Amino acid sequence: MVKRAADILERFGERVRVLRKESGYSQESFAAACGLDRTYIGGIERGERNVALRNIETIARALGITLAELMDDL
């Protein structure tokens, strides 16, 4: 039985955190790349923000991946 991670927001946040680090960003520099606030990015990564589609797209773009890739396995 495969462990299915908790909440969709937590899974999404963790995925953003991993991909951000892989891209060599700090939260602050990544926030700047997205045009968003540093604390907002932090909140997303902690699974505290129910991010809407426009910001999801912004994040995918900053990571240089497609929406489908960002959502992969979530």
Added chain:
Amino acid sequence: MVKRAADILERFGERVRVLRKESGYSQESFAAACGLDRTYIGGIERGERNVALRNIETIARALGITLAELMDDL
């Protein structure tokens, strides 16, 4: 040159509309399946709604597909 559809919300809405119809739902029955409001689903399909992640997941679930599949080619 491939036509790149307008706005992410419009592309998402159009995709939901196509998949909903393929599943044989009316907007109203689909809204019921999602536990969302009928006028909200209509607004999404018209590209007027910036849907948040929890509802994106709800919609994917009601359509019986993954988030990545829902976001495919958006």
Added chain:
DNA sequence: TTGTGACTTTTAGTCCGTC
């Protein structure tokens, strides 16, 4: 460099309806 609480403004999302 990030976590967190508190906060205001904007918008997500509901519910009533008409065409």
Added chain:
DNA sequence: GGACGGACTAAAAGTCACA
């Protein structure tokens, strides 16, 4: 069966000071 509007409430967006 779906587009669209008005009025409303809940929640997302966005920012700050401080640990």
